[in-house]
Amino acid sequence: MSDRSRQLAIAGVLLAVLCWAGNALVARAFAGEIPPFALAFWRWSTALVIVLPFVVKPLWHHRRDLLHAGWRLPVIAGIGIAGYNTLLYSAAQTTAAINITLVNTCIPLMTFICAGLLLGEWPARRAWWGMGVAVLGLLVLISQGQWSTLASLSFNQGDMIMLLAVTDWALYTVLLRRWSRYLTPIPPLAMLGIFMILGVPLILPLYLYELSTGAHMALIPANFAAIGYTAIFASLVAYLGWNHAVKVLGAAKASMANYLMPVFTAILGWLLLGEGLQVFHWVGGAMIFCGLILATRPGRA
Template sequence: MARPQLLAWLGLALASLFWAGNSLVARAFSGPIPPLSLAFWRWAVALLILLPLVGPSLWRHRQVLRAAGWRLWVAALLAISLYNCLLYTAALSTAAINLSLVSTCLPLATFIGAGLLLGEWPARRAWFGLGLALLGLFWLIGQGDWGVLSSLSFAQGDLLMLLATLDWALYSLLLRRWSRYFQLPPFTLLGALVLLGLLMLAPLYAWDLMRGARFEPSPANLGAIGYTALFASVIAYHLWNIGLRELGAARTAMSNYLMPVFTALLAWLLLDEGLQAYHWIGGGLILLGLLLAGRLQESRA
């Protein structure tokens, strides 16, 4: 595996770790912080972090940004505005295990979408890697008992999570498809997406404020927003976009299977929940599936 691709996989693993933490924050603060407030302030703080770093670059690349035009607005709508509103709203009414289960649609949707939209049909063995990772994920969610999966019930928020997952798949595919319009340094592209996405989030946040949805600026709430802004936004999105550039949409989406593994590890470290045999078996299958997919070139079978 070439060094840039290896670094891209490592970056995606780190992004999955940060997004696993974001899922925990979304569930833990679903009461104290309204969903639209968390989405807005997450990106407002992220923009404050990014502007000193990318402000001059945005101005230098203004012709490229202008040429990208409506495509840049669509990408920002999908990645910044819609996805986060759907995710945080879903966390109000669905269980953690359901969020993980519904999110398994991402690699499959991206694999199929990459073939239909980009003509990038993965090789047969990459599909085998996808299936192996999916098997490990179901084993992890079912806690080593297939009967647990059959007894799962679904809440209203599960549909929102499904829409969020499909939204993210579409963003990843379009960013790859429109790559010739986005010939920008990765942080510059992220800064442009955050700026436009925040502009589209602002009316929704204002509407939420008029409905009386506010939160207490306590240290815990501000810390949660700070985490989502720096780690789950600036760093994780940057690493994801690099993965799309180096690996393609289908293989990048496979890294989504690492999130439940990291969620289990975080629960062990932060909540003192012991790691069981099914954690090791499920995590091992997921990592093996990722390894198989990662060693393959995205090509026709």
Template sequence: MNLRHGWAAGGLVLSCLCWAGNALVARAVADSIPPMALAFWRWSLALAILLPFVGRTLWRQRAVVRAAGWRLWLVAGLGIASYNSLLYHAAHSTSAINITLLNTCLPLATFLGAGLLLGEWPARRAWFGMAVAAGGLLLLIGRGELATFLALDFYRGDLIMLLAVAAWALYSLLMRLWGARLGLAPLPLLGVMILFGLALMLPFYLAELVRVGGFAPTPATLGAIGYTALFASLLAYLTWNHGLKVLGAARASLFSYLMPLFAALLAWLLLDERLAFYHWLGGALIFAGLLLATRPAPSVQRSGE
């Protein structure tokens, strides 16, 4: 793996670490902040932080933004407005293990989409790497016991989580396909995506506000919004989008398998939860699968070549 690929892979690892923290934070405040409120104020704070750095650039490039038109609205709707909002809603109506299990569908959906939409069919080594990493993730989810899967119940939130997975897979594919065509540098691009995503979220947030009310601004709720805005929004999205550009959507999607592993490590460090043998074995399989699947060419074969 050359230096450019190494930096991109490191950025994807950092994204997943930030999002693992996001999962723990969201779970901790699930009873304190309604799902649309957390999503809306997370992105509102992220935009407030970003605007001083990109506002003038976006104003000067408003013609570029208009030219990107519906493409910007679509990626903002999928990656900003839909995925996190659906994930937070799913967390209120299904179990954490079901959410993690359904998230294993993401790399498969992205692998198939990369071939069908982009003409980037991953090589056999990448498919094998995905299988190895998925095996490690299933070991983590099941806590090393088959009985865990046999005892699973499925809920309405599972369908919501599948929609979230589909939204994120399509977002990753479209960012890979359109990234250069959108004509904006990474920071201004993220800024305008957040702006459009907030506009799409606003009606749903207001409806939730009328229906269930808001939340109390306590140190815990404000801290949750601060963490998700800085790390799970700005930092994670910038490093993820860069990884998509360098490694492609299919290989980048495999890094999502790191999130449950990082969540377990963070719970061990911050909550004093015990790490068992299946955590170590599952983690080793995930990293082995990633190393197999993310090696540079010839792991991706473009159609027509």
């Protein structure tokens, strides 16, 4: 792996997590305005409309590679497109933001375990130490520097849904790596396009069921803007960066970047909502960055 390729992969995964931090803010801010299945369906439908003109020709050119990948494509599409974000948006309806952040940080550990069991890629001891440092930094952020805050946390149905989402995303990440020899011949944008083509129809029945219950989205500019952000940044930009990082860095190392989610969320809250950054933000963020550097340095597995 060249240094340039590794640097591009790290930049891609950081950009992906930054976009998803914004996605989490949108999910929380519009939880009462846009029903979860509606947000998931229109997010991916809009992204598909944007990307489709650019992927039709590459997909036709690589039709034999698509046929060779076969059943693996709908499996990945179901897990990565129809699964994770639909579960996250559902969880946002019934749980607090801090709980989503807390449960979501189980992704690196779940990915470490899945990568070890399914790929035989057990991380080096240094990576486990790095994950430990990052977890401590995360706890500093969540507790706001007061450990008694952790004892007051409570969990509900939304948190159980987030646990399913975490498992879903870990599987998506690991399967991208496991089946990379089938996916590598397909250009990144075309691969994301076929995932969306296969994934959107899987969300449609859930969206139709939601409509039948009387849950509707108001046709107002703010809702359209939320869908536009999730379609362009949380879908196209983030998934392209993430998929590339998994291919170059591996599933376990790429997943460590999820610890930056609360850091980026705090920064976005400061920039967009005027929420001040406290000492615990800086301390926790610094510990997370140190843990990531320790865990992702090149070395023997």
